[in-house]
Amino acid sequence: MPPSLAPRPRPPLRRRSTPHPPPGYSQTRALATAKAPSSLFSPLDTFPDRHIGPDDKEMAGMLSKLGYDSMDAFVADAVPDKIRSSTTAVSDESIPALSESELFRRAKELGRANKPFKSYIGMGYHNAVVPPVVLRNVMESPAWYTPYTPYQPEIAQGRLESLVNFQTMVMSLTSMDIANASLLDEATAAAEGMVMAFTGSHGKKRTFFADRGVSPQTIAVLRTRAKGFGINLVVGDALQDLGDKKDLCGVLVQYPDVNGEVKDFSGLAESVHASGALLVCATDLLALTMLKPPGEWGADIVLGNSARFGVPAGYGGPHAAFFACTDKLKRKMPGRLIGLTREQHIRREKATSNICTSQALLANMAAMYAVYHGPVNLQRIAQKVHGLTQVVRTAVEGFGYKSVNAQFFDTLTIDVSGVASSADAVHEAAVKSGINLRKIDDSTVAVEDVVALTNVFASAASKPTLSIADLAAPESLAIPEALRRTSKFLPHPVFNTHHSETEMMRYIYHLQSKDLGLVHAMIPLGSCTMKLNSTSSMMPVTFPEFSAVHPFAPKDQVKGYLEMIKELEDDLCKITGFAGCSLQPNSGAAGEYAGLSVIKADICLIPVSAHGTNPASAVMAGLKVVAIKTHNDGNLDLEDLREKAEKHKDNLAAFMITYPSTFGVFEHGVQDACKIIHDNGGQVYLDGANLNAQVGLTNPAICGGDVCHMNLHKTFAIPHGGGGPGVGPICVAEHLASFLPSHPLIATGGQKAIDAVAAAPFGSASILLISWAYIKMLGGTGLADSSKAALLNANYMAHRLKGHYTLRYKNGKGRVAHELLIDLAEFDKAAGLKVMDFAKRLQDYGFHPPTCSWPISTCMLIEPTESETLEEVLRCYDSDPQGGGDIITGKQPKDNNLLKNAPHPLSWNRPYSRETAAYPMPWLRERKFWPTVSRIDDAYGDTNLIVSKPVLCIERGTHSSRSSVTAPP
Numbered sequence: 001m002p003p004s005l006a007p008r009p010r011p012p013l014r015r016r017s018t019p020h021p022p023p024g025y026s027q028t029r030a031l032a033t034a035k036a037p038s039s040l041f042s043p044l045d046t047f048p049d050r051h052i053g054p055d056d057k058e059m060a061g062m063l064s065k066l067g068y069d070s071m072d073a074f075v076a077d078a079v080p081d082k083i084r085s086s087t088t089a090v091s092d093e094s095i096p097a098l099s100e101s102e103l104f105r106r107a108k109e110l111g112r113a114n115k116p117f118k119s120y121i122g123m124g125y126h127n128a129v130v131p132p133v134v135l136r137n138v139m140e141s142p143a144w145y146t147p148y149t150p151y152q153p154e155i156a157q158g159r160l161e162s163l164v165n166f167q168t169m170v171m172s173l174t175s176m177d178i179a180n181a182s183l184l185d186e187a188t189a190a191a192e193g194m195v196m197a198f199t200g201s202h203g204k205k206r207t208f209f210a211d212r213g214v215s216p217q218t219i220a221v222l223r224t225r226a227k228g229f230g231i232n233l234v235v236g237d238a239l240q241d242l243g244d245k246k247d248l249c250g251v252l253v254q255y256p257d258v259n260g261e262v263k264d265f266s267g268l269a270e271s272v273h274a275s276g277a278l279l280v281c282a283t284d285l286l287a288l289t290m291l292k293p294p295g296e297w298g299a300d301i302v303l304g305n306s307a308r309f310g311v312p313a314g315y316g317g318p319h320a321a322f323f324a325c326t327d328k329l330k331r332k333m334p335g336r337l338i339g340l341t342r343e344q345h346i347r348r349e350k351a352t353s354n355i356c357t358s359q360a361l362l363a364n365m366a367a368m369y370a371v372y373h374g375p376v377n378l379q380r381i382a383q384k385v386h387g388l389t390q391v392v393r394t395a396v397e398g399f400g401y402k403s404v405n406a407q408f409f410d411t412l413t414i415d416v417s418g419v420a421s422s423a424d425a426v427h428e429a430a431v432k433s434g435i436n437l438r439k440i441d442d443s444t445v446a447v448e449d450v451v452a453l454t455n456v457f458a459s460a461a462s463k464p465t466l467s468i469a470d471l472a473a474p475e476s477l478a479i480p481e482a483l484r485r486t487s488k489f490l491p492h493p494v495f496n497t498h499h500s501e502t503e504m505m506r507y508i509y510h511l512q513s514k515d516l517g518l519v520h521a522m523i524p525l526g527s528c529t530m531k532l533n534s535t536s537s538m539m540p541v542t543f544p545e546f547s548a549v550h551p552f553a554p555k556d557q558v559k560g561y562l563e564m565i566k567e568l569e570d571d572l573c574k575i576t577g578f579a580g581c582s583l584q585p586n587s588g589a590a591g592e593y594a595g596l597s598v599i600k601a602d603i604c605l606i607p608v609s610a611h612g613t614n615p616a617s618a619v620m621a622g623l624k625v626v627a628i629k630t631h632n633d634g635n636l637d638l639e640d641l642r643e644k645a646e647k648h649k650d651n652l653a654a655f656m657i658t659y660p661s662t663f664g665v666f667e668h669g670v671q672d673a674c675k676i677i678h679d680n681g682g683q684v685y686l687d688g689a690n691l692n693a694q695v696g697l698t699n700p701a702i703c704g705g706d707v708c709h710m711n712l713h714k715t716f717a718i719p720h721g722g723g724g725p726g727v728g729p730i731c732v733a734e735h736l737a738s739f740l741p742s743h744p745l746i747a748t749g750g751q752k753a754i755d756a757v758a759a760a761p762f763g764s765a766s767i768l769l770i771s772w773a774y775i776k777m778l779g780g781t782g783l784a785d786s787s788k789a790a791l792l793n794a795n796y797m798a799h800r801l802k803g804h805y806t807l808r809y810k811n812g813k814g815r816v817a818h819e820l821l822i823d824l825a826e827f828d829k830a831a832g833l834k835v836m837d838f839a840k841r842l843q844d845y846g847f848h849p850p851t852c853s854w855p856i857s858t859c860m861l862i863e864p865t866e867s868e869t870l871e872e873v874l875r876c877y878d879s880d881p882q883g884g885g886d887i888i889t890g891k892q893p894k895d896n897n898l899l900k901n902a903p904h905p906l907s908w909n910r911p912y913s914r915e916t917a918a919y920p921m922p923w924l925r926e927r928k929f930w931p932t933v934s935r936i937d938d939a940y941g942d943t944n945l946i947v948s949k950p951v952l953c954i955e956r957g958t959h960s961s962r963s964s965v966t967a968p969p
């Protein structure tokens with residue numbers, strides 16, 4: 001047995017018998033130790049004290065254990081001199097700190113500068129009614145918004161069930177065979193559909209045809225994506241001018257189309273199929289309760305935006321796109337899929353899609369909307385919307401206008417010529433009434449609204465206004481027989497049970513009780529930065545002044561939003577040291593894709609240790625990937641880099657680098673590496689997922705980068721939502737600023753802008769408020785202090801784990817960055833214990849396991865973040881799964897032991913006692929999180945197929961009845 005594997009005596013603090021508080025530290029992390037106010041007039045509700053876990057005294061204790069007498073001395077050892085800067089623009093002068101109540105007032109003030117008009121603009125965005133029970137208990141509940149992506153299925157059964165509901169709902173409404181658990185937005189979903197059609201033809205057919213009735217923002221995003229793949233995108237009338245189909249790989253139609261017309265595409269489907277191409281259809285879930293679903297008339301792929309099911313417009317997002325396809329295409333489907341097995345989403349340079357973070361929280365909200373309303377109520381809502389639209393048509397035609405649509409669901413195109421002086425005159429009359437015109441809309445349209453709307457047309461036609469009594473209910477539908485839905489939908493019990501608020505509330509709570517989030521414990525996922533998502537920064541998101549704003553509202557109605565956006569862009573530029581910013585991308589991976597798209601050329605150099613989304617994004621942006629070696633310690637092989645940069649210098653586009661590296665290393669050679677690339681004519685793309693170690697101490701510009709993306713849902717405190725939403729803005733140096741992405745409807749981006757990368761001009765605008773608030777409340781000093789505390793927590797944990805686990809990397813001064821990589825290979829060799837056994841055992845301790853098997857298969861990557869107190873860091877440290885020693889010395893059998901059997905739910909059939917399994921530490925008696933199921937076989941879930949219903953236990957990638965839910969004894 002190697003000496004390091006002998007059961008080791010633990011230092012006294014480790015085996016402390018009184019866990020609360022750790023010896024020597026006061027239990028209450030009290031305001032007594034927070035900074036004293038400088039005067040009677042200074043605020044007491046300052047945010048850094050709430051955000052940063054350890055207080056000054058605890059930090060002094062940790063520093064002294066590491067051998068430092070000051071934070072500065074520690075930081076000097078952790079961060080290389082060469083890149084450390086006292087001159088970053090992150091200071092109290094450039095970013096003054098607001099207290100929590102000051103931030104609240106400032107957000108209210110900005111909100112008042114927005115005018116949330118009644119919107120009839122449509123184009124995929126609606127004034128959705130969020131059921132209050134879902135708003136308060138899901139959207140505003142940390143139990144739903146703080147968990148991570150459900151990679152650990154045993155402690156994620158609640159949201160996995162809800163995501164299965166989402167998929168089931170989409171499959172049923174679209175009548176398709178299979179659906180995924182959300183994509184970023186409708187436009188990128190359409191782009192994924194296009195790429196599926198293209199790769200389905202094995203790249204042999206390069207023409208993709210988009211119908212003119214498709215929303216312009218969708219076409220803009222298709223255009224961007226088509227470039228990367230070399231697809232020839234043609235826009236025209238799909239029913240008229242499809243032309244020669246020899247090179248056709250697919251056709252995209254919209255149903256109902258952007259002007260409200262409902263067309264019969266069944267003939268088109270036949271002729272498209274006859275040519276061997278695919279028919280892709282963008283649609284509206286509410287309309288499908290009344291319209292014949294695309295699956296019944298021949299669509300191969302059906303997609304759209306589910307926000308209409310109770311997700312606020314939020315000036316563009318976030319919301320969940322849905323994506324469904326036929327059984328034949330399921331193995332090519334992008335994104336995360338619960339309930340079926342197929343290759344996982346990221347396939348490095350072989351990828352055709354780079355979806356990692358998606359929109360879990362918003363998919364859950366949409367699913368809950370369907371659960372709450374059920375098929376009957378959903379159809380009633382649709383019928384009301386449709387009926388009111390007809391009422392408006394009749395009234396407006398009474399004023400002499402012509403309604404252009406013959407068949408429609410909820411959108412009318414009104415020809416105003418000859419009646420009003422111009423369309424502008426009607427718009428002006430509408431704006432005076434607080435109405436933005438484009439369309440009439442879902443259940444928020446009360447009769448009063450219809451009256452106001454019709455009277456806009458009355459006044460523009462100089463006709464007397466009408467009252468409710470003058471409006472007549474329609475006698476028939478404006479949908480032809482052949483396009484009406486006759487098939488049943490949502491017959492499943494879950495959509496037909498929880499219709500009272502009591503039942504709904506209990507269902508929501510029942511599901512959330514199975515999931516572990518930050519409400520329970522630290523989630524030390526390396527590279528994912530699961531820090532505090534403060535209530536003070538979350539609150540403005542659901543202020544109606546922000547949530548009820550349409551993304552294509554005129555700019556003079558969104559002054560508050562634009563001011564907040566400008567401030568956030570400026571602050572992100574200060575933090576990164578760059579000149580320009582685009583907030584459009586809806587995830588880190590989408591940011592990578594946007595950032596690479598502003599650089600043009602051919603070859604992209606990527607270290608083998610990079611996150612899987614890096615090569616995937618590069619391929620999508622049309623780049624060829626060349627891998628760069630790394631040394632054993634995680635450092636780049638600079639010689640290999642130089643050789644390959646020189647070899648490809650004629651068409652070198654970019655070098656992608658994560659900094660600190662994915663090993664948790666501040667590489668000393670980062671500037672040298674960037675110089676090699678610049679000398680050979682390339683640009684440096686810095687993956688900013690690890691910016692939490694940099695903010696206020698250094699920045700991507702100092703390191704030598706030209707572009708970076710940031711994960712606002714990591715470093716800048718947007719919650720992970722159980723798997724999304726995310727925001728992945730990019731910042732770029734001066735010379736690239738003019739290429740930042742544009743938008744077809746709202747002016748954004750630079751002079752030489754690339755096409756849009758997302759449907760909305762500022763992406764998921766409403767949640768930008770969270771990062772804006774986070775930065776404003778920390779202020780310059782607080783931001784830098786957070787980075788320092790993150791470094792300290794990680795280094796302290798590394799120090800405590802030393803001697804028990806092999807730390808894979810530390811720098812010359814013995815320090816790690818904001819995360820640490822431990823290698824468990826020795827345990828496998830000695831006793832067959834795998835990384836996953838340790839991870840599952842950690843669940844018994846009530847923790848979410850760290851990032852497993854990445855970037856090295858035998859390792860765990862641990863990131864405590866600055867938000868965790870010393871007590872929590874120690875609690876987690878104490879939870880390194882003991883028992884490994886017993887197994888090595890034979891005290892426990894190798895195949896039936898505490899680690900192999902973990903996690904341990906409430907039920908019992910093990911050879912050791914429940915006490916030993918469930919309460920390895922005394923504090924667990926008071927604070928125990930019970931996994932609701934026993935170990936789920938990940939590998940099985942990845943390679944075997946579904947049992948569709950009933951859902952007993954949902955595996956990663958699979959829900960099957962094999963592992964049963966264990967009932968409490």
Ligand SMILES: *Cc1c(COP(=O)(O)O)cnc(C)c1O
Binds near residue numbers: 528611
């Ligand atoms: C999280 C992460 C990404 C991807 O971000 P998503 O928002 O999940 O798309 C990319 N690179 C690194 C290093 C990351 O940690």
